[in-house]
Amino acid sequence: MEKMIAWIIGRLPKPLQKLWYAHESVWMYILVGGLTTLVSLIFQMLPTALFNAVHMANWLNTGLSTTISWIFAVTFAFFTNKKYVFKSKTHTRAAFWREFYMFYGARLVTYFLELAIMELGNHFFATVHGEIITWRSLLVKIAAQIVILILNYIFSKLVIFKKREDGAKK
Template sequence: MAETNESAVLYQINLKNLIKALKSPSYLKRFINYNKHIVLYFVFGVLTTVVNLISFYIFAEILQIETIPATIWAWVVAVAFAFITNRLYVFESTAKTHAAILREAILFFIARLVTLGIEVFIMWLSV
């Protein structure tokens, strides 16, 4: 038990450990393995942002959709990407039936509706 607590302190996410991880490849590997889900959540969060930006560009600039609808469609694409990647790689969902997966998807989208409101409001202010 003491070893587990020691590992928890040794690899907890803080500035000191992040600097240590950047300086030592072997420590970085252990740090990432210990914090796998947090690292994956961060990586896929960044990728979701990229998907959102690219989707918005496609909808607004290439397809010439107005700003607010383009924002909404880009959000839908980004949240779908986030759901799939988080389900498969971050949270490692065990849901197998179509009904269980659909329930997860609906709850995931509902939980992110606030972000849609924020995005639409910001785009409305800026246009």
């Protein structure tokens, strides 16, 4: 992935290359966040459609679909953020698991926020028959992802992958 990005950036005009390299971690976070959002959307919409087909209750459908989506998205986000965004290198298992647990813990906080946004949003978009209208659920999911993306960057940058003053990882 790094070579592909370097190839693409190398073809941009010099001012855009400078802009990229001046804020590389932010741009990488946005790129990885976009890919994470795509993973999240796919794993939200597939179960939602399946659960609608079997006439699962809206509250259970939303909760279960959001949980499945969260598990896939957070797992993808941990490894891509660690490697490509924050370039965190852990030299011990303890250091790896520390980052892992902190990452999932922070994401758990934003998961509950996302779940609340999804529940409230889908409550307003439920049809007379009680089924969630898929495209409206998708709009709610996208709005939730924007809020979550910002909060997750703050947690990751300031807490989880924070460099110590000597430049080493905790």
